[in-house]
Amino acid sequence: MILNGKTVIVTGGSAGVGAAAARMFAEAGANLMLVARDKKNLEAIAEELREKTRVEIFAMDVADPDACVDLFKKAQLEFGRVDVLVNNAGFHKRGNVEDVSAADLGKIIDVNLKAPVMLSRIALPYLRDAGGGAIINVGSLAGRTPIPGSAGYAASKAGLRSFTYALGVELADANIKLAVVSPGPIDTGFIMEDIDATSDLTFSQPLSTADEVAQAILDLCGNKVTEQSMPRISGLLTMLMYLFPWIGPKMRPILERKGAKVKARIKAERKRHESDSPDH
Numbered sequence: 697m698i699l700n701g702k703t704v705i706v707t708g709g710s711a712g713v714g715a716a717a718a719r720m721f722a723e724a725g726a727n728l729m730l731v732a733r734d735k736k737n738l739e740a741i742a743e744e745l746r747e748k749t750r751v752e753i754f755a756m757d758v759a760d761p762d763a764c765v766d767l768f769k770k771a772q773l774e775f776g777r778v779d780v781l782v783n784n785a786g787f788h789k790r791g792n793v794e795d796v797s798a799a800d801l802g803k804i805i806d807v808n809l810k811a812p813v814m815l816s817r818i819a820l821p822y823l824r825d826a827g828g829g830a831i832i833n834v835g836s837l838a839g840r841t842p843i844p845g846s847a848g849y850a851a852s853k854a855g856l857r858s859f860t861y862a863l864g865v866e867l868a869d870a871n872i873k874l875a876v877v878s879p880g881p882i883d884t885g886f887i888m889e890d891i892d893a894t895s896d897l898t899f900s901q902p903l904s905t906a907d908e909v910a911q912a913i914l915d916l917c918g919n920k921v922t923e924q925s926m927p928r929i930s931g932l933l934t935m936l937m938y939l940f941p942w943i944g945p946k947m948r949p950i951l952e953r954k955g956a957k958v959k960a961r962i963k964a965e966r967k968r969h970e971s972d973s974p975d976h
Contacts, residue, residue: 697830697873697918700725703775705767707758707815708785710737712884713834716910717782722748724914729771729778731785733757750775758785758811759803768818778822779829780917783812783856786834786886788849790893801848808852813859820872828871830917833860834909835878837901837925840934841944844895853878857923864922875916876923879909880930891963897948899962900955901930 704721708714709730718728722745732738735755742751752774756763771778787807789800816831823829838846839853857876864874880901881887887894904926912924925931937944 697780699780699914699917701727702779702829703727703729703771703777703826704780704782705729705731705771705778705815705819706782706784707731707811708834709782710734710741712886713882713906713909713913714782714784715741716906717784717913718745718751720907720910720914721780722751725749726780727775728752729754729767729774731756731758731767758815759806761814764811764814764818767815768822772822777826778819779826781815781819781823781829781831782834782913783815783831784834784913785811788846788886788890790845790849790890790895792845793847796848804848805852805855808849809855809859812856816859816863820867823872824870828873830873830875831860831863832913832916833857833874833876834913835860835876835923837878837880837930837934840878840925840931841937843897845893846895861922873917875921877909877912877916878923878925878931879904879912880927882906882909888962888966891959894959896952896955896959898955899958900951901933902927 699721704726706714706718709718710732718730718741721728727750730738730742730753733755738753738755742753745751754767754770768778785807787803789796812833819831833856835857836853838850839857843850860874860876867874881898881903883903884906912926916924
């Protein structure tokens with residue numbers, strides 16, 4: 697897809713993968729509607745990118761149905777069209793189900809699954825009016841294999857993955873691309889600011905960067921791939937665990953030991969970096 701002059705909506709667009717994707721879409725010449733809850737952070741990334749392209753912001757809770765409708769009305773009003781929706785906003789409260797409140801479990805589903813479903817539905821007439829486009833959902837390898845302490849999150853991402861495939865079949869003749877990027881752990885605050893609560897199993901897999909995931913999002917807008925798992929080796933591993941469920945319990949102790957070592961190394965490196973900082 698040629699993105700120059702097209703309009704892209706990015707939820708969770710103020711930090712991490714969303715901000716990285718916004719920068720890449722801006723480089724490609726796309727108009728941007730950036731969405732997040734924190735208006736101050738949105739204004740900061742918008743100011744950075746306005747030298748390269750047109751950028752508008754919309755501070756909202758993606759789980760609010762009325763706000764979702766208003767988002768697309770504003771995008772249409774500002775840019776005259778909507779071509780791409782990137783459902784990137786995410787929420788996670790780590791811990792065993794019994795240790796996480798029912799409200800937080802509900803919020804995981806609301807933000808990670810309910811919101812993308814609503815936004816995708818609202819997007820469809822706008823994408824049709826534009827002559828086609830793309831909906832790219834940011835999933836997770838957690839949606840492809842059980843992750844301790846992430847049952848609700850895994851359920852939300854598994855549901856998002858299934859929704860992507862099912863809606864893609866419904867829209868097969870509509871010139872609207874449906875795709876999901878399913879990354880493993882990403883080196884952003886989403887994990888690193890909650891490293892102690894993140895499972896050792898998660899750190900057994902190679903870390904991707906926000907830029908690597910953002911590049912996959914851009915690529916999925918125009919290629920014929922439905923799902924991009926990353927890193928590729930981790931995608932193959934989760935596929936094996938899905939096809940042969942007996943593999944998971946046998947491999948999990950090995951992977952958890954490996955992940956614990958990686959986590960300890962990362963924490964030690966961060967502590968050393970903090971102690972070397974001029975502020976200390």
